[in-house]
Amino acid sequence: MDKKGRTAGTEVIPEKDKAAAKVAVAEETKKVECVEEVAAVPEAPKRDPEPEIIFQYREYEAGMDVVTDRVKAHYYAKGHAQGSIESIQIYVKPEDFTAYYVINDGIVGKVNLF
Numbered sequence: 001m002d003k004k005g006r007t008a009g010t011e012v013i014p015e016k017d018k019a020a021a022k023v024a025v026a027e028e029t030k031k032v033e034c035v036e037e038v039a040a041v042p043e044a045p046k047r048d049p050e051p052e053i054i055f056q057y058r059e060y061e062a063g064m065d066v067v068t069d070r071v072k073a074h075y076y077a078k079g080h081a082q083g084s085i086e087s088i089q090i091y092v093k094p095e096d097f098t099a100y101y102v103i104n105d106g107i108v109g110k111v112n113l114f
Helices: 015-039 064-077
Strands: 054-057 060-063 088-093 098-103 107-112
Touching: 054 064, 060 064, 064 088, 064 098, 064 107
Parallel strands: none
Antiparallel strands: 054 060, 088 098, 098 107
């Protein structure tokens, strides 16, 4: 015991400190509850992979994503604004080595297929 009649290792905690300790414990409990709620959210289902379509004609070969990029580049090269494409249809005619396109139901054009 020390001079004030307390045993070693104990100390007197004022009421304000006790209240602050209770608030800290309550906040810590809320943090743990929030983490548990986030962990309970199920993962989004996996999407199917995008197919890679390759067109072959005689000894030539072209990926459809490459043809689509050519069509978009041709459209933008004509002076149309980037991001203005709302719909796009591409018609492949291998005997002409050409891909014809219709963009936004009105703009037509053609690009080399190979």
